[in-house]
Amino acid sequence: MNFETVIGLEVHVELFTKSKVFCGCSTEFGGEPNTHCCPVCLGMPGVLPVTNKKAVEYAIKAGLALNCEIASYSKFDRKNYFYPDLPKAYQISQYDLPIAKNGYIEIEAGGKTRRIGITRVHLEEDAGKLIHEEGKSNSLVDLNRTGVPLIEIVSEPDIRSPEEAWLYLNKLKSILQYIEVSDCKMEEGSLRCDVNISIRPEGSDIFGTKVEIKNLGSFKAVRRSLEYEERRQREVIEDGGELVQETRRWDETKGITISMRSKEQAHDYRYFPDPDLMPMVLDRDWVCEIKANLPELPDARKERYVKEFGLPAYDAGVLTSSKALSNFYEECISHYHDPKAVSNWVMVEMMGLMNEKGLEVEQIKLKPQQLAEMLRIMDKGVISGKIAKEVFRDMFETGKDPEVIVKEKGLVQISDENELEKIAQKVIDQNPKSVQDYKNGKEKALGFLVGQMMKETRGKANPQMVNEILKKMLG
């Protein structure tokens, strides 16, 4: 039997407001444990929450960027459960009236555009972090993160493969980075993801028994866990077994999911409206203002690159996939207006090195002006294209200006005719056989001689001039 996979994602993203969502504490990542705390986020007796307007604004912004309807009336609810990282023993969240709902994201999967529905975007507070020290019977709690604003983005069960889930996550991250509401760093926990997956016979419109997977530390883990779970579920059914609705934990090292709890053990969160917070009436003018000030989003930017710069859709897609990369690219072409040339350098050389070193655009030393400058020097014939690659690697690693590198390493291209003629004579003298071959009509021999000249000059000879001079001298 052929099965269809049905996947839905719940993504939690920390908003980078200056202060927490219901108190004035800093949201800064790191810091000594329990130093970004006050009576309010510690859940001391008698304290009350006050909503951070910026957090609401960011949630609206995210909702708009994800093509959602923004509620005109929204409220906060309490989600009640006991856990030591949750000082009030309830999380202030949103239950039935989220800030945004009914949106979508478009992804490019298998050459087709797929629209993935967004059920809702709601605002809530983050919990703290438990620290379990090995070999000790008690755990420690760090409440610095408690009360950092989070948005939860729930997708419709529209995703049909682990690949699509991965594309969806990348697109979502890209959009949220574009609108500058979060840095979406999974390793710092500012983006977290839970997935729901079920399978059903192809053609069926009834959902299968769904499984929730937790403890996913990277997009790659999401993809791998879904691939594993897809396979596991199919095997259970093919072996005549029955799936149970449950929550499973992804074990990254073993590459498997392990059952955590079944539906029967699921929490009853006893949601009810938080009486400490007034319902929010989201003013239409405010929403319109936020909408008007939304920056260009990745899809629009991609389209612009194709239209304005004449880039292939693929290139445009790669360059716009991250705002930082795209900004790097744009700054570079503002200094050196050859979009295609810059695109090639960015996509091939720069991204290649980034991959090699495991760096993000934000972390590299190379500046856009430096790439532009290097291209200009190349155009002037000071360095050859081949040398440029060497210069580029050096710039990437050291952050030095191209002129400095060229000078330091003596990489200036030899374009002096007399000098090149002297070298050419030497090469001709040393390779009589090749000279003879060329004269006998073997065009290939010229290439060998050119190569010898480049070798002689350690690549610095102006390749065009070398060609011309050799041809002339070989008559």
Next chain:
Amino acid sequence: MELYRLTIHEAHELLMKREISCEELTRALFDRIRIVDYAIRAYITLDEDGALQKSRVLDERGDFTHPLAGIPAAVKDNICTKGLKTTCASKILENFIPPYDATISARLKSRDAVIMGKTNMDEFAMGSSTENSAFFATRNPWDTGRVPGGSSGGSAAAVAADECIYAIGSDTGGSIRQPAGYCGVVGMKPTYGRVSRFGLVAYASSLDQIGPITKDVTDCAIVLNAIAGHDRMDSTSADMPVPDYTLSLKPDVSGMKIGIPREYLGEGIDGEVRHAVLNAAKTFENMGACCEEISLPHTEYALWAYYIIAPAEASSNLARYDGIRYGVRAKDYSDLIDLYKRTRSEGFGAEVKRRIMLGTYALSSGYYDAYYLKAQKVRTLVKKDFDRVFEKYDFILAPIAPTAAFRIGENTDDPLKMYMNDVCTIPVNMAGLPGISIPCGFSGGMPVGLQIIGRPFDETTILQAAYAFEQATEYHLKKPCIEAGGHAAFSRDNRCKHSSDFTEREIGVDLGAPQDECVKRRNVPNGKGVKA
């Protein structure tokens, strides 16, 4: 001069004239506490050193311009006071010293109030008698065999027994007004949102409100002036201008229309209580107001809806007392869940547990619509009842409770009977309205409170009405006599022997037997003074 007897405005005048010092006043009150508090037990924590030190600082500075400057006050033990133990009369917070001040504590301090200590209450403000304190029961100064009411029983008893000049209480279903009524003092629950709740340990957040308990209406207006107003730390506090409430102290109700709800005077209401309220209505009519019977048809449902909403909110509000970060943690536990279970089983008293269970049940999946949501709808109907009445009437007169103070232990075995005691005060919390309790008579020798209910944010009108009534009567001048033996002596059958403690005055209305036949004996604990 018995300085402890002074009202705020009297003490203020003496301080301004330098006839007394703040230290003398403060010492007089602590001396008074030493004499009477073993019988009353109003305080959980006393801060004599802190209070005296503050009084000396104030004396040195000599600026008593603010009416509360240098006036010793008692604060209910569910209001956070920085550095001063705040227990909510619960074992679970027995050792809790807040690292911060409630907004109201900060406001009182900024007005140079002298905070003497923290008063006893029903644990987490859940109760109507102060018997639910985890530490001890407070006694009614008028008869130490009786309860002072609750949950702000310590605050009301402290004011009635002159153990402070005024006190701060909190009112979720009547917890200021009912004890004020039982102890024969003035107590006001302001409109929900009028006074910041920041730092008030939450019981039922949508109903809790802080208010003053004072010796007269003038003092009530003075305290309200100091504590009312918007607070950016409390999103539910109203960002509205605060009038000068002392300007409403005019003995004038002529032309005012008063509604008297029939639902508050029917079955279950003690005859003498009813009589006192109707007498009060007559007093108002004599002053030129016009009283009419009105109906608040959803009154009977308010109580039951309250006992869904308040416990539901409480079940969530009290979840934080888990023994992890502060408060008391059980000693022996095997794992995390066991730590929670033992800490909470040992830390909370029976009534608190009962309400947590009620609330947890009401919010459970599958029951939410039937209980919590339904109760919220009832709440809307209760509010609409009042809205309709206030289109025509300036304020409402009603009893504070079906009876005067009952005997200690009388209702402890029957939670439902205890809950019924709040039937007259709960609808006001459900509708978020301001209400004041002022003394209006006696039943079996125990004070009876008159409840005046006003429009939202119209504390001015009810203060004016209360002031007018106070000017026309002398109930507020009556003082209990606290005998050395530890029980209060004044009742009509047992007159106080100490003339210095009590000077009998002619009071304006007849306190004779009730006219109505339908007195329910079950609500009249000892039948004393009621000929049914």
